[in-house]
């Protein structure tokens with residue numbers, strides 16, 4: 001009944017089970033606690049996880065969303081309170097992807113917290129010690145992965161809201177051996193690429209013009225670097241996929257973090273950001289220096305896009321938006337993607353009032369459209385990984401792919417981009433409304449299945465073996481996905497008064 005209500009009213013309820021309200025829930029979780037949900041694996045469970053997984057009552061689990069609570073939305077380290085995010089994401093797996101709700105498992109890895117308030121809070125439900133670090137931390141995650149894949153070899157594990165340093169490291173560690181992905185790094189990247197391709201089409205230009213876009217990214221964490229990595233690979237593919245193409249794609253991005261513009265001259269540069277550090281040779285003629293402020297960078301670069309994944313509310317100030325007036329694009333794009341609402345780099349009202357009706361606007365959390373007067377509407381898109389992660393999970397499940405490849409993620413992003421019609425995109429609508437999330441998820445999942453088959457990764461699912469999967473046409477693949485989506489059905493009961 002809960003899922004029936006959620007699915008039928010997804011537009012109204014997504015902002016409650018998901019961003020922004022889920023953020024508030026996580027911030028107050030110990031005080032709101034009613035009953036335990038999900039599984040907790042803690043530092044104290046070392047050596048026991050293999051037997052613990054057998055305590056979970058379901059014989060089959062299709063999807064796990066796991067977090068260690070270290071970076072929940074843009075709210076920082078919330079320790080075990082972060083379980084709310086895993087529960088919320090899995091609600092969307094049921095509502096959008098039709099994963100059976102009896103086969104989802106939210107997981108919290110409790111290795112302590114560095115949140116001083118929680119460390120002192122008598123109501124805190126988790127371990128009251130500082131976070132475990134280094135190889136001991138990795139050993140805990142290794143043990144958890146071995147345990148869940150031993151009990152459910154076909155499960156898919158989505159890593160969610162791990163602080164950046166672990167997000168990248170764990171993704172590299174597991175992605176070639178387990179059916180797993182990191183939603184903040186990879187899901188966000190695909191959604192951003194789909195929106196950026198939409199912004200190119202909205203200028204009346206072909207998607208192949210994407211490599212000409214100049215993009216300033218504020219934020220060099222798991223999400224920001226994930227976007228720049230994948231978007232530059234997409235550009236490079238469009239340019240011929242050779243070394244020159246990669247170099248040209250790289251030069252389209254300017255990354256600004258808490259210390260300003262990232263250049264080669266930065267000391268202690270984060271290895272994940274290093275490939276995108278601006279070269280010394282480029283800085284002179286651009287009039288930019290190491291650590292240049294966001295506003296300076298926007299003024300000098302005149303970018304087509306400013307994209308925020310900084311978790312700093314209001315970072316796209318009036319001055320930054322004013323500077324974007326000189327953008328070389330006929331329709332500059334403002335993507336204020338940080339969550340929850342108060343962390344958005346700017347609101348659509350702020351962006352449209354400074355830059356006018358032409359811009360393309362997207363935010364991570366939902367905002368209302370803006371009335372621009374004279375019957376004109378400034379469209380507020382929700383650029384959130386919710387448009388991809390359910391389809392990535394479902395497509396992986398139904399293909400029986402052994403791993404989740406870059407190609408499968410790329411296919412998902414491209415399907416999301418092509419889902420929007422030209423008329424919609426020209427009106428500034430680059431993402432579908434959430435009311436269509438079940439349909440878009442079905443399409444994304446089908447694209448993931450097709451790509452898994454093409455890459456010879458698919459091993460089939462239940463009665464559908466790999467050979468049969470390979471024989472399905474595009475349309476048949478979509479039907480196959482649809483038939484395997486769980487749906488709560490209730491008969492209509494009409495009470496008749498005689």
Ligand SMILES: NC(=O)c1ccc[n+]([C@@H]2O[C@H](COP(=O)([O-])OP(=O)(O)OC[C@H]3O[C@@H](n4cnc5c(N)ncnc54)[C@H](O)[C@@H]3O)[C@@H](O)[C@H]2O)c1
Pocket residue numbers: 071072073074075163164183184188191218219220221222223224256257258259294308309310311312315337338339340343363364365383384385386
């Ligand atoms: N819309 C989506 O689908 C989506 C997906 C993933 C993450 N996010 C959001 O993105 C945000 C960042 O997530 P993350 O995992 O990358 O976090 P993170 O903490 O790893 O990274 C934050 C980055 O922002 C930088 N930063 C801080 N202050 C800045 C400033 N004043 N100017 C420029 N950069 C600044 C930091 O240096 C860091 O590089 C969060 O709010 C999260 O909710 C949104």
Ligand SMILES: O=C(O)C[C@H](O)C(=O)O
Pocket residue numbers: 018019072073074161183184338339364384385386
């Ligand atoms: O949870 C969301 O709404 C998106 C994203 O995964 C985030 O961490 O902000």
Ligand SMILES: [Mg+2]
Pocket residue numbers: 073160161183184
């Ligand atoms: Mg997240």
